[in-house]
Amino acid sequence: MKKTALASQKLFGNCSLVATTKPSSTYSFLSQHHYRTETSAWFSQCITLQRKPVRVIVSNSNDPYFNLATEDYLFVDEASKQVETLFLWRNDRTVVIGKHQNPYKECNISKMNLDGVNLVRRRSGGGAVYQDLGNSIFTFISPKEDYSKELNFQILMDALKHSFNIQSELSGRNDLILSECKRKISGSAFKQGKDVCVHHGTMLLNLDVNALQNYLTPHKLKLLSKGVASVASRVCNLTTISSNISHESLNTSIIREFCKRHDFDRQVEVEAIDHSSFASNNGWKDFYKQLSDPEWNYGMTPDFTYNIETKFDWGLVDLHIDYKSGKISSVKMFSDSLFPVLVESVEDGLVSQEFSMNGIKLFESWMLDVKIPSLPNIDDASKQLLQTYTTQLCAWMCIALFQ
Numbered sequence: 001m002k003k004t005a006l007a008s009q010k011l012f013g014n015c016s017l018v019a020t021t022k023p024s025s026t027y028s029f030l031s032q033h034h035y036r037t038e039t040s041a042w043f044s045q046c047i048t049l050q051r052k053p054v055r056v057i058v059s060n061s062n063d064p065y066f067n068l069a070t071e072d073y074l075f076v077d078e079a080s081k082q083v084e085t086l087f088l089w090r091n092d093r094t095v096v097i098g099k100h101q102n103p104y105k106e107c108n109i110s111k112m113n114l115d116g117v118n119l120v121r122r123r124s125g126g127g128a129v130y131q132d133l134g135n136s137i138f139t140f141i142s143p144k145e146d147y148s149k150e151l152n153f154q155i156l157m158d159a160l161k162h163s164f165n166i167q168s169e170l171s172g173r174n175d176l177i178l179s180e181c182k183r184k185i186s187g188s189a190f191k192q193g194k195d196v197c198v199h200h201g202t203m204l205l206n207l208d209v210n211a212l213q214n215y216l217t218p219h220k221l222k223l224l225s226k227g228v229a230s231v232a233s234r235v236c237n238l239t240t241i242s243s244n245i246s247h248e249s250l251n252t253s254i255i256r257e258f259c260k261r262h263d264f265d266r267q268v269e270v271e272a273i274d275h276s277s278f279a280s281n282n283g284w285k286d287f288y289k290q291l292s293d294p295e296w297n298y299g300m301t302p303d304f305t306y307n308i309e310t311k312f313d314w315g316l317v318d319l320h321i322d323y324k325s326g327k328i329s330s331v332k333m334f335s336d337s338l339f340p341v342l343v344e345s346v347e348d349g350l351v352s353q354e355f356s357m358n359g360i361k362l363f364e365s366w367m368l369d370v371k372i373p374s375l376p377n378i379d380d381a382s383k384q385l386l387q388t389y390t391t392q393l394c395a396w397m398c399i400a401l402f403q
Contacts, residue, residue, distance in 0.1 A: 052084055052146065054262045056255055056270045059089035062133065064120050066275060067091055069287035071139050071200065072123055076283075081195045085141040086258045088251045091131045094118040095215055098126040102301050104323070107215050110357040110402035117215055121297045123290075124191050130216055134206035134237065136247050138254060140199040147197035149190060155257040156186065156203070163253035164242040174201070183236035205247060206239045298326040298355075308400040314338070314389055319397070321350070328353050341378075342389055345371055357402045364394040 057074075059067050067089040074080055074087060095107045095117060103109060103119055106128040112119060131137070140152045153170055160166040167179040168186075176186035188201030212235075238245050259268050278284040290296050301323070309318040315337035322330040331350045333343045349366060353359035367390045372383050 052143070052262070053082065054259070054268055055079070055083045055085040056258065056268055057085070057087045058251060058270060058272050059087070060272050060274045062090060062092045063275075064091040064094040064096070064118050064131070065288055065292040067137070068096070068120055068122060069284060069291050070273065070278075071198075072287045072291075073278075073281075073284045074139070074141055075191075075193060075196065075198055080141050081143055083143075084146065084258075084262050085139075086255065087139040087141070088254065089137050089139075090133055090135060090247055091137070092118065093130075093132045093211070094120055095128060095130050096120045096122055097128045098122065099124055099300070101128060102304060103298065104301065104304075104355070104402075106217060108217055108403065110398070112215055113357070115214075117211075119297050120291060121300055124189075126189050128216055129187075129202070130207075130212050131202065132208055132211065133247070134204070134208060134239075136203040136205055136250050138201060138203065142197050142199075144192070144195055144197055147199075149188075149199050151261060152199045153188075155254065155261055158257045158260075159250065159253035160238075162257070163249065164238070164245050166238065166241055166245075178236055178241070181236065184234050185236055185238055203250060204235055204237050205245060205250065206237050207235070209235060209237070295326065301326070303329075306401060308397070310396055310400070312389070312392060312396075314385075317393065317396075319346075321355075321401075323355050326355060328355050328359065337389070339382075339386055339389065341375060342386060342393075346393070357398045360394050360397050360401070364390060367394075 057070075059070065061067065070089070071087060074085060079085075093116070095103075095112060097103055097106055097119070099122060101121075103121070107119070109119070111117075138156070140155075142148070153176070156176060157168050157170075160168050168176045169179050171177040171182070171184070174188040174190070175184050176188075177184050184204070186201055186203045188199060190200075191198045238250075255268075255270065278288075303322070303324045306321045306323070307319070308321075309316070311317070315335050317337075318334040320332040321328055328350050331347045333346045335343050337343060345367060349363050349371065350359075353363050368387055372386050372390070375383065375386075378386075
């Protein structure tokens with residue numbers, strides 16, 4: 001198919017990228033922002049492979065729900081069975097948890113809500129990770145018969161070596177580390193479908209390592225098993241090694257190495273996508289709707305019980321809170337307080353509230369503005385004491401449960 005090139009032209013590494021006005025039929029589900037890569041003789045110095053068509057996609061969106069929905073869609077897309085796909089993206093501040101994880105155990109939900117950090121539950125297993133704009137994300141999708149995670153790792157290591165003179169090596173099954181200091185710069189995960197395999201992971205460019213500790217709450221046994229004191233002590237940002245590396249320049253290098261390994265004598269479409277790319281794609285919309293649904297992100301959490309206790313000047317409190325589908329399902333409070341109405345009100349009033357700091361604050365407002373003022377046969381001095389005790393109790397619950 002003949003394409004009419006626009007006037008503007010961009011340089012993409014050693015490749016000339018010419019914007020085109022019309023997508024090829026192969027990528028009809030994607031945006032009409034495409035690029036033609038004029039491959040040079042430079043690509044001839046590579047391993048000879050049985051060549052298949054390739055697909056290179058770069059996201060222009062930092063919306064984590066968009067990017068994860070796109071990755072899930074590409075995993076089931078019929079075209080992925082026939083081509084080698086590279087998808088490059090990054091997210092705004094986000095904690096991504098595994099399908100079967102409890103967000104209240106894995107991360108600091110109240111701190112995340114306060115700071116506007118997204119929570120996304122992915123549709124596959126694994127652990128919790130923090131991502132921000134200092135974190136570049138790659139996804140390789142291959143037909144099962146052609147899948148090679150060793151080749152994918154080599155593409156990543158060559159991208160760092162050839163463009164930024166950064167020496168890295170594989171550590172264990174899924175990490176890349178700096179050869180010199182042995183600190184982690186990339187983590188990967190893998191999944192298999194009936195016809196395709198996925199290798200996806202992150203590259204640490206300029207990640208806010210303090211955020212790892214602010215928003216993630218990994219179990220201490222996980223850290224002890226690795227022989228380190230904190231998550232931050234195990235990782236290294238690549239910008240501390242090379243001042244030339246950025247999300248864009250790393251993408252350039254990865255695409256170059258990907259083309260070199262898979263499609264060194266052909267034209268390659270590099271497709272830039274955003275929300276408009278899927279405006280009429282109902283299959284993609286289903287993934288986006290699920291991943292952005294609070295019921296999916298919080299309601300998928302396994303039922304659990306929190307047990308917290310403390311001592312106030314006015315009495316001991318032993319509180320048992322049952323969680324189900326994002327809400328408080330039942331409460332049992334044991335206390336030697338001289339105000340049994342406080343215990344009864346907590347046990348009744350917290351039920352059905354959202355299990356969050358906001359839910360506790362709504363309960364507090366109800367107690368102070370509605371419940372306590374309407375209590376019969378209680379003098380004003382006692383009501384004031386009850387209001388003070390309620391405020392203290394709710395402040396403690398917010399800290400004990402969510403901070």
